[in-house]
Amino acid sequence: MSNLIYENKVKEDVFDSKLDDQVAPELSDVILKKAPKVYLDPREFLASTYLTGSMKSLVNEITYALNQGKGITLGLFSLFGGGKTHTVLLLYHAFTNPSLARQLGLEVPDNVKVIGIGGKDSRTAPSPIDVLMEDGIEIKTLWGYIAKKLGKYDIIRKYDEDQISPPKDKLEELFKGEKVLILIDEIVFYLSRVRGLKTGNNFYEQCLTFFEILASVSTNLPVAVIVTVPANLPEEKSKEGGLLNFIPEPGYEEVTEALVKRILRVGKVYRAPIETAVDLANVLIKRIFKEINNEVKRRVIEEYQKYVDEFKDYVIDKADLVDTYPFHPLYINLLKNLLEGNRHLQGTREAIKITRIVIRNIWENKPTRSLILPSDISIKDNQIRLLLLKDYKNYDIVADTIIQRSKGLDIVFLLANYIFVSTYYKQLGLDPGPLITALPDSKEVVTSVLDPEYLNSVGKTPADVKDILDSISSTSKDVEMVIPYLISDKGRYWVTFFADPKTICEKEASKILPSDVEKELDEKILSLAEIPIDDIQKKKRYQGGRLLKLHRTVVRNLSAPVDIDEPSYYLIILGTPICRDCKDDEVKNKARDIARRFIYYTSSGKAEKPRKYSNTIVLLFSSQGNNEDKIKDYVRRYISCSNMNVDPYYSDKATRDVAKKILDDYVRGLEGTIYNQIFQYFDKVAYPYGNNDVNIVDLKSSGKTLLQQVEDTLVEESKIMMSDSFNFDTLKWLLQNINIDITNGTFKVENIKEMFYTNPSLPFVPESVLLNAIKEGVDRLEIGILNGSKIYYKKYGGLSEFTINDSSIIYPPQIAAEKEIEELSKEETVQLEDGVLKRYYVLELEGNRIPISQLRREQDWLEKFKAGEIKLVEEKIESGVEIYAEPDSIEGMKGETKEVKLIVRKIGNFNSKVYLSSTLGELSVKEGVPDFQASLRITLDHDTDVVVTAKYENKEKQTKIHVRVLQTVCEKYVDEVSKDSVITEVDIVNTTDLKNILPKLNSSIIGKKSLTGELTIEEPDKKISLVIKPNGSQINDFITLLSPLLSYAGLRAKVSGNLKVKVEEFKGLSDEGVKNLNELLKGQVIKINVKVC
Structure with a gap:
């Protein structure tokens, strides 16, 4: 069993639209047996009538008065325009069928004569205009009609014929010995017709006099007079200046006020019969539904309350669903407010008629509902719209606009429709003034669609509904959703038929060029x-x-x-x-x-x-x-x-x-x-x-501006590279792709920048990012920078920070190091009284100090220069001498003679003679007063260190000359190979493109080969670092291992290390081998060792 409203059973007559106008027949129709069967059969009528507390009290009060023999006159008003005629019919059936009434719990006396006057029918309300002929008698007045019904016409005959109200004593005579209930309905309509009647006695005034006298008679005799008054009596009835405050129905104001004034001089006000919204709900349930499924009702109420508890910030947390189910509580409130606010609606009968139409629409279209919602009173239905807007034609355009703007948006229509039906009859402008507090707020409007089944079906919560409500009102920024004429201010909502400024200016928009x-x-x-x-x-x-x-x-x-x-x-x-x-x-x-x-x-x-x-x-x-x-x-x-x-x-x-x-x-x-x-x-x-091509991609929508979105798109495409993705390794890799090796050549920074602006295969890089990458290359000692005459390569104390600009020149590391060493080799000497102070730079490496001026004599000097730390040394030397050898190392073949220059210089104020000696070789000068020079001739025999000593004043200074005898070499590195070259070893010095280098080497050199060394693959973004050590593996095997690793690491992976190809059995070079190897040699990718003897 579902929770849908269709689990409840509707009465069959509701589905017959022809019966809509018979939901509340006239009293005269019932008296004359012209009404539908449900109204004529007292048992069926009483069974289908919901007895409100007001109805029961009315029956009790009439019964009490009649039993006391005093009678009563009551003016029957409405709270919100409904139920008077139905109450009169209830009294008619109850007092004409007292035993049946008592079975239903109504205490009604026997032997009460009931006389009904239906003011719209001359057969129950004769007048001089419409005379009633009965038993040969022409009855022209209401008093004549009452007398005829009591069988005492003769008492009143003269007054009926003369159309003059009988005096009080004649009415007392008429009612003597009787218990009478006079039911008078629609009498204001009757009075309005006779008001314009031209008679000598002013028949209209005679009728008012009759009602006044009739009311006074009922105070002393068992005569109950019930007069329906077409007026609403506010919930808080009050009197000002002795006058009752009530609101007559339009068109009958003067007549109604005159009637009320006469009958209430001795009569009483009775606000009946439907006093509360719960009364109205029960009347509708009784009149519409044959059976309510209480199990479904229980479940729906529980689900409804869950929503209320969870979304109490968005909905009204006090609801009377227990009393109103299957109607939404706001459905009943909306009907009640309509009946009170739209004075042209005919009370409860039209509430029932509207509800019958609503039920038929719902049962025909089968929307997902567990409740009948207030907006099911829909302006889309022509019958409902005609009823609501009969006297509000200005609002037709508003209704049309709401329907058109909410097309295909059901929940939008329900919200806008609720605001419309709740407020149109107030006929407000853009500023509602003090009435604003009486208008629906957001909680009320959101609650109007609070139906668990419906909200589940559309996938919305009350919070979502509030957002939708905000989007359709006049303050919304979502102009696609805004509904014209729907105004919101200070948290309240209403409609106006006045053209709001949006509507006016939109009409003028077509004139814009x-x-x-x-x-x-x-x-x-x-x-x-x-x-x-x-x-x-x-x-x-x-x-x-x-x-x-x-x-x-x-x-x-x-x-x-x-x-x-x-x-x-x-x-x-x-x-x-x-x-x-x-x-x-x-x-x-x-x-x-x-x-x-x-x-x-x-x-x-x-x-x-x-x-x-x-x-x-x-x-x-x-x-x-x-x-x-x-x-x-x-x-x-x-x-x-x-x-x-x-x-x-x-x-x-x-x-x-x-x-x-x-x-x-x-x-x-x-x-x-x-x-x-x-x-x-x-x-x-x-x-x-690429190569002067274009790439077209979808725009990414993450940024807050168009520029940001475009830049985000290009970053994702790697067309824009910022500092987080661009460093010196990236710069090297990009330039290598266009055959530029930035670490092996001299380049102007301006030219590097221009490459990025002119080559479509390169990314867009901010100038600052590019310059920082170049600076990183300097910091990593992979390049140097020349600014003017100043070289910047390895950092040392006293070296100022450098900037890179367009005129800066990029040097390869060896040239940059040579120039920096040249600068740092200059010594500074300061003369002192007792000697000199010398300042010079040294390289500290692994605990040793190497004077910068002598560094380039070291083997692997560049690597030592990169690894060591440059420091400035100050050395104080006392007066005396110093001795230097130039060069301080010699080499050659055995038996070869070499000559070395010796320089003797004085330190301080020294002027004595110096004596020279050597452990090997022949000196050209053996003594002298510095400064002076000598030469030393050495014949090479074996590796050794030759020590030259300078003696003076019981002191001595020494310098060493390193001697190395070269051996006969049968292998050497060459710059070019030929078909006759015998290769023994290949060093791979540039590992950037190993995937192409290794296959070339393998196919070029014929014979057995093996691979040794160590290779590192790094990908900073993926945080990957792989170390591979081939230990004599075959080249093809290594390629098979390497390829998937490079693919996994990605295009931007950095590959570094040293690999050697050892040729164990050389069998020659292939036809393409010489060409391939020379290209690799020229590109400084490899070094080749060949046999020369």
Whole structure:
């Protein structure tokens, strides 16, 4: 069993629309047996009637009065315009069938004569206009009719014939010995008809006099007079100046007031019969439903309460669903308010009629409902709309607008319909004034759709419903959702038929010129390119992009390239779609052609010329402009509403202020919508790629500005590289891809920068990021920088920080090191009284100090220079001498003679003679007063150190000369090989492109080969580091292992290390081998060792 309302059983007659107008027949129809059977059969009628507390009290009060022999006169008013006739029918059946009434719990006396007067029918309410002929007697008055029904016409005959109200004594005579209940319904209609009757006795006044006398008679005799009064009596009835406050139905005001004045001089007010919303609910349930499924009712109430508990911030937390099920509590309240507020509705009978229509619509269309919702009183139904708007035709346009704007949006219609039906009859303007507190608030409106089954079916919570409500009201920024005529202010909602300023300015929008629309739209596009939406509306300054500059004109002519050609990265926005109404392939081809023209060509007068800086332009565009018409419509409305002056349309200041606020909110909402639509409009980005090609990709929608979105797209495409993805390794790899080795050549920084602006295969890189990468290369000692005459390579104390600019020159590490060593080799000497102070640089490495001036004599001097620490040394030398050998090391073949220069210099004020001696060789000079020079001739015999000693004043100084005898070498490294070369070993010194190098070596050198060494593969982004050590493996085996590892690490992986190919059995070089090996030698990729003896 489901929780849907269809589990309850509806009475069959509800589905017969022909019976809608018979839901409350006239009293006369029942008396004359002309009404439907349910109203004529007292048992069926009483069984189908819900007895409200007011009805029961009325029966008891009449019974008590009759039993006391005193009688009573009651004016029967309504609380909200309903139930009077039905109550009269109840009294009629109860007092004419007392035994049946007692079975139903109504204490009704026997032997009461019931006389019914139905004011709309001359057969129960004769008059001089419509005489009633009965038993040969012409009855012309109400008093004549009552007398005839009591069988005592003769007592009143004269007064009936003369159309004069009988005096009190005649009425007392008439009612003597009787128990009488006189039911008078629709009498105001009767009085209104006879009011204009021209008689000598003023029949209208005679009738009023009759009612006054009749009321006075009922105080002394067992006569109960019940008169229905077509007026609403507020819940808090009060008197001002002795007068009763009541609200007559329209059209009968004077007659009603006159009648009430007469009968209430001695009579009593009775507010009946439906006093509360619960009464109304029970009446509807009784009249509409044959059976209520109590199990379903229990479950629905539990589910409803769960929503109330969970979303108490969004809904009314006090509900009477127990009393109103299967009606939503607000359905009953809405009907009650309609009956009170729309005075043209005919009370409970129209509440029942409306509900019958609602039930038929629901049972026919089968919406998902566990409750009958207030908005099921729908303005989409023509019958309901006719009833509600019969005297409110100004609201037809409002109803039509709500239906049209909510088409396909069911929950939007339910919310707007509820606000409409709740407030239209108040006929409010833009400013409701003090009535605002009586209007529905957001909790009430959200609660109006609180139906567990319905909300589950549409996947919404009350919080979601509140968001939807906010989106459709006048203060909404979502202009696509705003419903005209629906106003909200101070948390309250209502409708007005007055044209709100949005509606007025929208009507004027069609007059805006297309050129003005385009101009305004372009301004909005340029604003959104650099400024987030929220900041635009707060008038904040633009933020711009991280890299791209904005071309400050939206391009609409797609056949004319832009005249920009400079070393800067630019975003050009195309305002015109590439191809409207085209197929996908057409769009792609046309987009590629247009993108290539804009990216690679610039305008030159009326002609075009190739762009020098061909890696600088990015295009943002719409492929097909799917929402172009919608954007332009919003812009048209934005211009119109921004320029609107509300003063001529609204006379009072309060309304003008409200109108201005509504208009300002709407304009801001339009502006926000335009910006959001612009985001949706642009969908593609084109940028230079590969070998003068273009790449077109989808625009990523993460950024808050168009520039940010484009830059985010290019970052994801790796076309833009920022500091987090660009370092010196990246720079090396990118330049190697275009055959530039930045670590092995001399380059001007300006030229490196220009490569990035001119080569489409390179990414866009901010200048600062590029320069920082170059600086990182210096820090890593892979390159050096020359600024003017100053070289920067290895850091040392006293070296100032350097900057890199366009004129800076990049040197390879060896040249940079040589130049820096040359600079650091200069010594500074300061003369002292007792000697000299020498300042010079040394390299500290593994606990040893090597004077910089002597470093290049060391084996592997460059690696030592990189690894060591440069320090400035100050050395104080006392007066005396110092001795140097130039060179301080010699080498040659055995038996070869070499000559070394010896330099003797004085230190301080020394002027004595110095004596020289040597452990090997022949000195040219053996003594002298410094400064002086000598030469030493040495014949090479074996490796040794020759010590030269300078003696003076019982002191001595020494210097050493390293002697190395060279052996006969049968192998050497060569710069070029030939077909006759015998290769013994190949050193791979550049491991960047191993996947191609190893196969070339393997195919070029014929014979048995093995691979040794160590290789490291690093990928910083993936945080991967792999070390591979081939230990005599075959080249093919190593390639098989290496390939998947390189693929896994990715394109940006750094490969470093040393590999040697040992040729164990050399069998020659292949035909292509010589060429391949010489290319690798020339590119400094390998070193080759060959046999020479």
